[in-house]
Amino acid sequence: MTADITDLMKKLVSLCKRRGYVFQSGEIYGGLQSSWDYGPLGIELKKNIENSWWNFMVTTRPDVVGMDSAIITHPDVWKASGHLKNFHDPMVDCMKCKSRFRLDHIKGDTCPECGGPLTEPRDFGLMFKTQMGALEDDSSTVYLRPETCQPIFVNFRNIVNATRQKLPFGIAQMGKAFRNEITARNFIFRSREFEQMEMEFFCLPEEAEKWFEFWLDERMKWYYGLGIKSRNLRTRRHDDSELAHYASSCFDIEYTFPFATDGWGELEGVANRTDYDLKAHIEGSGQDLSYHDQISNTKTVPYVIESSGGIGRTMLAVLLDAYREEEVEGRERVVLGLHRNLAPIKAAVLPLSKKLSENAMEVFDTIRPLFPVTFDVTGSIGKRYRRMDEAGTPFCVTYDFDSLDDKKVTIRERDSLEQMRIPIETLADKLKDLIDNGWPEEGI
Numbered sequence: 001m002t003a004d005i006t007d008l009m010k011k012l013v014s015l016c017k018r019r020g021y022v023f024q025s026g027e028i029y030g031g032l033q034s035s036w037d038y039g040p041l042g043i044e045l046k047k048n049i050e051n052s053w054w055n056f057m058v059t060t061r062p063d064v065v066g067m068d069s070a071i072i073t074h075p076d077v078w079k080a081s082g083h084l085k086n087f088h089d090p091m092v093d094c095m096k097c098k099s100r101f102r103l104d105h106i107k108g109d110t111c112p113e114c115g116g117p118l119t120e121p122r123d124f125g126l127m128f129k130t131q132m133g134a135l136e137d138d139s140s141t142v143y144l145r146p147e148t149c150q151p152i153f154v155n156f157r158n159i160v161n162a163t164r165q166k167l168p169f170g171i172a173q174m175g176k177a178f179r180n181e182i183t184a185r186n187f188i189f190r191s192r193e194f195e196q197m198e199m200e201f202f203c204l205p206e207e208a209e210k211w212f213e214f215w216l217d218e219r220m221k222w223y224y225g226l227g228i229k230s231r232n233l234r235t236r237r238h239d240d241s242e243l244a245h246y247a248s249s250c251f252d253i254e255y256t257f258p259f260a261t262d263g264w265g266e267l268e269g270v271a272n273r274t275d276y277d278l279k280a281h282i283e284g285s286g287q288d289l290s291y292h293d294q295i296s297n298t299k300t301v302p303y304v305i306e307s308s309g310g311i312g313r314t315m316l317a318v319l320l321d322a323y324r325e326e327e328v329e330g331r332e333r334v335v336l337g338l339h340r341n342l343a344p345i346k347a348a349v350l351p352l353s354k355k356l357s358e359n360a361m362e363v364f365d366t367i368r369p370l371f372p373v374t375f376d377v378t379g380s381i382g383k384r385y386r387r388m389d390e391a392g393t394p395f396c397v398t399y400d401f402d403s404l405d406d407k408k409v410t411i412r413e414r415d416s417l418e419q420m421r422i423p424i425e426t427l428a429d430k431l432k433d434l435i436d437n438g439w440p441e442e443g444i
């Protein structure tokens with residue numbers, strides 16, 4: 001990593017801790033490597049990303065339904081899907097500095113850390129297993145799901161029967177997945193416990209490529225909608241050597257993660273998984289998982305277009321994209337320019353002086369039930385603005401001595417630093433309008 005990159009990641013990780021976005025798990029005990037806890041602002045940002053995905057992929061679509069499966073899964077699911085046999089990565093160790101790498105993450109045959117020689121590649125199983133019940137033998141072995149999509153395939157028939165969905169239609173799920181990654185690093189980009197957002201779209205085989213293009217397009221729209229700069233996003237087709245054994249075509253959606261070796265890192269995969277998974281579970285379970293078209297009285301094993309992204313990676317991309325340092329009125333400030341829809345706190349109420357706390361609190365109480373808002377009275381007004389800029393709060397509402405007489409407050413916008421003074425009685429409506437539609441472009 002170059003100094004700039006290390007610097008940017010260090011600054012972001014430090015901001016995340018300082019403002020309560022992300023903490024290292026078990027920090028007071030020295031920290032569990034690559035395990036992360038989300039703090040008060042982190043959980044709000046994460047929920048906003050999750051809600052945005054669910055809304056875009058499920059709620060607003062008549063042709064996609066949701067589900068939420070168990071994390072501890074029947075071992076036969078992973079036997080049939082091929083995970084027990086295939087889900088491992090070749091790893092190599094540096095014989096000099098003892099660092100460990102995934103073979104496909106390094107170029108050349110010397111250690112990227114110290115230039116030392118590497119061992120021959122060895123397979124490393126990625127599934128976490130545990131025991132269910134009192135007996136500790138092979139018969140009680142179960143697995144934590146390494147992806148959220150297999151339970152979707154396993155529930156295909158249940159969902160068709162329950163919902164009467166007709167082809168083409170999708171099933172979506174988001175939630176925890178677990179992989180014992182060889183090298184988990186780069187903050188929340190790669191951890192061993194993470195969250196996925198996946199949607200499997202079932203369609204006729206002859207329509208699969210059409211739907212593949214449709215979903216790739218839709219998924220890019222979603223990332224743009226989060227406010228990520230378009231120049232920092234791209235799609236990349238997998239070449240034949242990269243294609244997973246189940247996929248007939250696959251594109252990665254990538255972001256310019258600063259630590260990525262060629263400048264781009266995966267946010268999401270969009271793949272044509274063919275009928276591989278349903279057929280595997282038909283064979284594994286002996287059950288009929290084909291789709292029965294009542295009108296033509298025909299049976300098909302549908303093809304599947306998959307959209308498979310990670311919540312942690314999306315959150316990291318959103319945070320990196322929003323982070324900036326700038327000089328304002330001769331002073332440095334750090335800003336998280338989060339899109340207002342994603343910002344964990346929408347507005348902060350700040351009394352100019354402690355003496356005004358009680359009056360400002362009355363204003364705060366009128367908007368508190370309506371939006372995620374905060375009240376801050378500690379430190380100079382400049383310091384409080386900086387704190388809110390770093391937290392990504394788009395609007396600050398200042399109550400000053402004039403407010404006592406004119407019953408007005410000043411709203412300050414995070415990025416432009418423009419201000420408007422408005423009657424307190426209109427504050428709730430004004431903030432709602434600003435949160436929904438943004439700051440008026442023509443200014444005030």
Ligand code: ATP
Pocket residue numbers: 147179181188189190191192193194195196266267268269308309310311312313
């Ligand atoms: P990579 O090549 O980076 O290991 P992958 O191709 O194995 O990723 P998939 O199996 O396609 O990943 O998983 C779908 C998505 O889940 C990824 O695009 C990523 O956003 C997320 N994801 C996968 N593994 C991890 C992890 N260890 N930590 C965080 N997110 C992950």
